[in-house]
Amino acid sequence: MTNNKLVVYESKDIYKILYEIKEKLKIDLIFLEKKKDLEIYLNSNPNDLVLSKKKIDNLNQIILNNFPYKINKLIEIINLKILKKNFLINSNLSIGKYKLDINSKKIYLNKQELDLTEQEIKLLTYLNNKGKAASVDELQKDIWGYSENLETHTVETHIHRLRKKFLDTFEDKNFIISKKKGYLIKKFL
Incomplete structure (x- = not known):
């Protein structure tokens, strides 16, 4: 499915309506009825959106306090909240000692900044998320969409x-390291 999740808290009817149109929303839906279950869930998923009828402290939340909502308006509110959440997340990703802002295509260390291309961002986020060495074939396939075993030096040139x-x-001459199994970001050594 998607990386975007919406927790519907206590409102079974709203959950049922949203479940019927979840493909249009492009989100995963979760229904939780008990506050304890919500707390447990949010401990491991603090960035997920919560839709409820009342304010809950310290949450990325959509409050439905003016019923009835037109369904199109509710979808618009959910989509805007997801866009804002994703924008904020993409503005401050940690990659080792650096901060990556995907939105501005820059990486920072203290007050220094470096402009990056779209492919460089894809490469860095891929290596960061991988957590271990990625082979040239893997990078060709997953970043550039090339078939495996294709003779090209695209990966090596970009690196x-x-x-x-x-x-x-x-x-920093050791940020991206070459190992026998491929490339990795220094923080994973």
């Missing part, structure tokens, strides 16, 4: 250029 940018801007 070389990205390393040079990090060296020139941050004086």
Whole structure:
């Protein structure tokens, strides 16, 4: 499905309505009825949206306090909240000692910044999420959409250029490491 989840809290009827149109919403729906269940769920999923009729402290929440809602208006509210949440998350990703802002296509270390291309962002986030070495074939397939075993130096060329940018801007020559099994970000050593 998707990475976006919406927890409907205590409102079984609203959950049923949203479940009928969840494909249009492009979200995963979860229904929770008890406050204890909501607390347990949010401990491990703190960024998920919660839809409820009353305010709950410290949540990324949609409060339905003016019933009845037109369904189109409710969908619009949910989609806007998801967009805002994703924008904020993408503005402050940690990659080792760096902060990556996907929205502005920049990576930061203290007050220094470096502009990145779309492919460089894809490469960095992929390596960051992977958590271990990624082979050239893997990167060709998953980042560039090439078939495996294709003779190309795309990966090596991009890695070389990205390393040079990090060296020139941050004086960091070891941010992306080459290992026998592929490439990885230094923090995973």
